[in-house]
Amino acid sequence: MLRDRSNEPRAAQLREEVLQKVREYFAAAYDEQPFRPGADPVPVSGRVFDEREMVSLVDSSLDFWLTTGRFAEEFERRFARWFGVRECVLVNSGSSANLVALSTLTAEELGDRRLRPGDEVITAAAGFPTTVNPIIQMGAVPVFLDAELDSYNADLTQLEAALSPKTRAVILAHTLGNPYDARLVRDFCKTHDLWMIEDTCDAVGATVAGKQVGTFGDIATVSFYPAHHLTMGEGGAVMMRSPKLRKIAESVRDWGRDCWCQPGKDNTCGKRFDWKLGGLPHGYDHKYTYSRLGYNLKLTDMQAAVGVAQLDKIDDFVVRRKYNARTLSEELSSIPWLALPKEINDGVSSWFGYPIRVLPGSPVTRDELVRCLNEKKIGTRLLFGGNLTRQPAYRDVTHRCIGGLPNADEIMKSVFWVAAYPGVGAEEMRFIAKTINGAAR
Ligand SMILES: Cc1ncc(COP(=O)(O)O)c(C=O)c1O
Numbered sequence: 001m002l003r004d005r006s007n008e009p010r011a012a013q014l015r016e017e018v019l020q021k022v023r024e025y026f027a028a029a030y031d032e033q034p035f036r037p038g039a040d041p042v043p044v045s046g047r048v049f050d051e052r053e054m055v056s057l058v059d060s061s062l063d064f065w066l067t068t069g070r071f072a073e074e075f076e077r078r079f080a081r082w083f084g085v086r087e088c089v090l091v092n093s094g095s096s097a098n099l100v101a102l103s104t105l106t107a108e109e110l111g112d113r114r115l116r117p118g119d120e121v122i123t124a125a126a127g128f129p130t131t132v133n134p135i136i137q138m139g140a141v142p143v144f145l146d147a148e149l150d151s152y153n154a155d156l157t158q159l160e161a162a163l164s165p166k167t168r169a170v171i172l173a174h175t176l177g178n179p180y181d182a183r184l185v186r187d188f189c190k191t192h193d194l195w196m197i198e199d200t201c202d203a204v205g206a207t208v209a210g211k212q213v214g215t216f217g218d219i220a221t222v223s224f225y226p227a228h229h230l231t232m233g234e235g236g237a238v239m240m241r242s243p244k245l246r247k248i249a250e251s252v253r254d255w256g257r258d259c260w261c262q263p264g265k266d267n268t269c270g271k272r273f274d275w276k277l278g279g280l281p282h283g284y285d286h287k288y289t290y291s292r293l294g295y296n297l298k299l300t301d302m303q304a305a306v307g308v309a310q311l312d313k314i315d316d317f318v319v320r321r322k323y324n325a326r327t328l329s330e331e332l333s334s335i336p337w338l339a340l341p342k343e344i345n346d347g348v349s350s351w352f353g354y355p356i357r358v359l360p361g362s363p364v365t366r367d368e369l370v371r372c373l374n375e376k377k378i379g380t381r382l383l384f385g386g387n388l389t390r391q392p393a394y395r396d397v398t399h400r401c402i403g404g405l406p407n408a409d410e411i412m413k414s415v416f417w418v419a420a421y422p423g424v425g426a427e428e429m430r431f432i433a434k435t436i437n438g439a440a441r
Pocket residue numbers: 093094095096098128130131173199201202223224225235236
């Protein structure tokens with residue numbers, strides 16, 4: 001049997017030498033170069049890292065723990081505190097976080113408030129598919145709000161019209177890091193006894209009335225895909241105040257098991273062989289007792305280790321995203337044929353990307369402009385799925401729409417977004433603006 005001697009002095013010394021080599025490797029393999037307009041690409045997003053992420057990653061690889069472990073524990077504790085909630089459950093993607101959030105709401109423990117097949121969940125037509133998909137996967141019916149032009153968030157004036165006796169929850173994303181009025185949604189949900197889920201996958205660091213978005217509702221979700229504010233490569237988190245919801249979410253993530261032992265631990269409950277649950281015989285191993293239909297959506301400790309190093313930089317990342325967006329706004333403000341994004345009163349965006357709408361009657365179409373930017377190596381993206389109800393995947397999905405969704409259609413036709421991420425700076429922003437300006441001539 002393999003004996004773990006990693007704490008012994010020789011192993012500890014070798015570990016330190018390996019980590020020192022990683023620092024040297026980073027210095028040899030990467031350096032900062034001035035931006036060369038037109039020659040260097042300006043991607044829409046990407047991982048921003050230095051030797052600290054690499055050291056943390058290799059450190060965890062030498063643990064060879066592989067599944068979720070000490071780095072994940074540290075990340076959950078520190079990120080929850082930074083975010084402003086009590087609980088953080090790490091998962092392997094933002095999409096998994098939304099799946100866990102919606103699955104959590106179906107738990108029997110939640111009594112009459114639980115989400116059942118046939119219930120309705122209010123969401124937005126313009127956005128990312130995996131905000132909506134878990135509603136359908138739970139057998140519930142998505143009710144699509146139209147979007148606001150210029151914030152690209154859901155049109156909250158339609159909330160009352162969307163309400164029906166079957167409504168159980170609202171799940172809305174803060175689009176591209178630009179917050180909607182989460183207070184208004186919270187009040188609506190309180191009045192009608194609905195669950196509120198904030199998809200903050202794109203909005204870490206965005207605030208409403210000085211409070212992090214994601215702290216207004218019952219559950220928030222976060223993504224750590226490389227495009228996002230923090231990265232782990234792949235990863236996500238489910239955030240909440242309630243320890244009861246945490247326990248359910250963790251169980252959903254971990255195969256649906258009733259047991260809450262951390263990987264590698266046994267008998268945390270002190271009665272592993274003394275439970276009587278369901279139709280199982282008394283004493284059936286708690287480790288193999290399942291109280292719900294779950295998944296395995298855990299992440300590895302190596303992913304979490306990257307996240308721990310990123311967490312030290314989070315405030316700086318958010319500041320740089322805001323700065324990039326502000327620079328772009330200043331540079332583009334004189335172009336009459338563009339609509340620039342607007343923030344709500346009391347809302348501060350933490351831009352995931354910078355959205356631009358090409359107005360009707362403009363000298364170039366959105367598609368011509370995107371092509372022109374592409375020729376100059378400037379990356380662009382559309383606003384995710386545009387009007388999701390027009391996507392082939394939703395053709396046969398039972399849903400309701402509030403009105404004809406004209407703004408979601410408009411977004412699909414005339415909006416795109418460019419970089420705001422901290423891997424680029426003022427030079428790149430000015431080049432984007434100059435290229436857009438030049439496209440009309
Ligand atoms: C609003 C929103 N929700 C969910 C996700 C899914 O996150 P992930 O790519 O980590 O699955 C994304 C992805 O960018 C997103 O933009």
